[in-house]
Amino acid sequence: MTQKGVCAICLSPAEQKCSGCQAVHYCTREHQKQHWRAHKAECCPVRVKEHPQVGRYLEANRDIKAGDIVMKEKPLITGPSQITPPVCLGCYKLLEEGKVVSCDKCGWPFCSEDCTTRDEHKPECHYTQLRGEKVSISTFGMPHPNYQSITTLRCLYQRDHDPKLWGKLQAMQSHCEDRRGTDKWEHDRKMIASFIWSFYKLQDTFNEDEIMRCCGILQINAHEVPLLEPEYLAVFDRVSMVEHNCRANCNKSFTDDGDLMLCAGVNISAGSHISVCYTDPLWGTEARRHHLADWFFECCCERCADPTELGSMYSAIKCKKKDCKGYLLPETFIVPVLHKTKNPDPKTRNLDNKFWICNSCKDAVADGIIQQLLQDIGKEITIMPKGDPDACERFINHCSGYLHPSHYYMTDVSLALAQMLGQERGLAEVDDDRLLLKTQLCRKIADLLETLAPAETRLRGSLLFELHAAIAETGRRRSLTEGPMAMLGHVTESRKILVVAAWLLRHEPALLPEGRLARQARLNLLHLDELIHNLSASLPAPI
Numbered sequence: 001m002t003q004k005g006v007c008a009i010c011l012s013p014a015e016q017k018c019s020g021c022q023a024v025h026y027c028t029r030e031h032q033k034q035h036w037r038a039h040k041a042e043c044c045p046v047r048v049k050e051h052p053q054v055g056r057y058l059e060a061n062r063d064i065k066a067g068d069i070v071m072k073e074k075p076l077i078t079g080p081s082q083i084t085p086p087v088c089l090g091c092y093k094l095l096e097e098g099k100v101v102s103c104d105k106c107g108w109p110f111c112s113e114d115c116t117t118r119d120e121h122k123p124e125c126h127y128t129q130l131r132g133e134k135v136s137i138s139t140f141g142m143p144h145p146n147y148q149s150i151t152t153l154r155c156l157y158q159r160d161h162d163p164k165l166w167g168k169l170q171a172m173q174s175h176c177e178d179r180r181g182t183d184k185w186e187h188d189r190k191m192i193a194s195f196i197w198s199f200y201k202l203q204d205t206f207n208e209d210e211i212m213r214c215c216g217i218l219q220i221n222a223h224e225v226p227l228l229e230p231e232y233l234a235v236f237d238r239v240s241m242v243e244h245n246c247r248a249n250c251n252k253s254f255t256d257d258g259d260l261m262l263c264a265g266v267n268i269s270a271g272s273h274i275s276v277c278y279t280d281p282l283w284g285t286e287a288r289r290h291h292l293a294d295w296f297f298e299c300c301c302e303r304c305a306d307p308t309e310l311g312s313m314y315s316a317i318k319c320k321k322k323d324c325k326g327y328l329l330p331e332t333f334i335v336p337v338l339h340k341t342k343n344p345d346p347k348t349r350n351l352d353n354k355f356w357i358c359n360s361c362k363d364a365v366a367d368g369i370i371q372q373l374l375q376d377i378g379k380e381i382t383i384m385p386k387g388d389p390d391a392c393e394r395f396i397n398h399c400s401g402y403l404h405p406s407h408y409y410m411t412d413v414s415l416a417l418a419q420m421l422g423q424e425r426g427l428a429e430v431d432d433d434r435l436l437l438k439t440q441l442c443r444k445i446a447d448l449l450e451t452l453a454p455a456e457t458r459l460r461g462s463l464l465f466e467l468h469a470a471i472a473e474t475g476r477r478r479s480l481t482e483g484p485m486a487m488l489g490h491v492t493e494s495r496k497i498l499v500v501a502a503w504l505l506r507h508e509p510a511l512l513p514e515g516r517l518a519r520q521a522r523l524n525l526l527h528l529d530e531l532i533h534n535l536s537a538s539l540p541a542p543i
């Protein structure tokens, strides 16, 4: 039964709802139309909820289809990364010595006169003027300490200049109690709080709690925007409420203007939590959980809770018992990690007293032995020559004696190899065996991604793009000996895969490589359509 509400226009009882958000009622279609102009900006298929452990999170108001844009948001605050060489404080482009314009009010360097007048710059301009002495930056191209506090200062400025924005920032989690006493806390106290007090002479304006809280808000909530090198920071309002899941249902990307877009990577049903992956979903469970300790929570998602990682055996080690074909995994990966990050003493590592058990012979191997093996293999990867397919193949062959074929280290090197083959001199130069290998690796990793991280559409789209090219090239080669029919089959399959790749990459910004790949995918589709048309026309008519 439809829940009754009151019409947003005339306040009379109403049963119809806005289909976009399911949150606003109307008595008639006319009133809905009338309200659309005002409602458009806030119509969103998610609502804010609260949970005792997670804090605020977003929940779907209605079913959301895979590929739909869940929301698009402008940043509340932007600023340079904490550790950065001098960048323009208007557009965040890297500054080069001799090519800078100084703000005539405060002396901070910019890339252009226009950028000196941008609103983003107001906070540090204001406090530098109050300080009574202009800033003079003379070294470029290496991290500069004066930039460490800019983004925190931009947050603090809102307290006295934009109370509404200040309120939104203060509602965010800062984990002050968890951060207190960590190395990062001490570093921020020295490089940010003390700097703000001494350089800007603001010791009577902002106290330690306020400054350290803003540092925490940035640490927990700021997004690194990869549109420029170096990246810059941006804090968003609603998007900052999205919770983490190692098998997230959404992904984030940025528009060319720096707005954040949240897209559904899978179909999401009404009432589901909206999630993104805060860490790298291609890492193993232990590494992901350690990284997530930076946000001060222990992840308990379905992927972390299942040692087989949804049947993928992504962390499984080969059992070394004679004649055994099984794989070792611990009973659980959900062991507390937060105490280790606060007290990272390697001697505490084995306090978990964990064993890895074979799924076939039930042999138990101590965690310490497995960790040593993983460390050795990890080292092997770090010293592997870059861009060398032979080295990748050697690694895969060697480690297949120790690791499951889908293990994260095997996947990592397989992914690098799949992308490497044909990258430099084109696929036409790759021999038949390696072309087949590229096809198999792309297929396998794309399937694995669908299981482990279905919302990672950027990587899956890129892999499928590579796969379509490898299949088309295979078709071209086979047509030389088997005729156009063989080619038609391959090109048709290649096109099918390319359609998916183009769809997965369609929201990528033109500024980033994936955006350029999306454009190429659209062009290749036209080319393949023409090819399929010509090939079909050249085939003899069926008798």
Ligand SMILES: C[S@@+](CC[C@H](N)C(=O)[O-])C[C@H]1O[C@@H](n2cnc3c(N)ncnc32)[C@H](O)[C@@H]1O
Binding pocket: 053, 054, 055, 056, 057, 171, 172, 173, 175, 220, 221, 240, 241, 242, 243, 244, 245, 295, 296, 297, 298, 299, 300
């Ligand atoms: C970017 S904030 C997300 C919004 C936050 N819950 C709030 O109330 O403002 C990140 C913080 O949310 C909490 N969080 C996010 N995902 C979580 C999860 N899967 N389990 C537990 N806590 C989580 C953690 O405290 C984390 O530091």
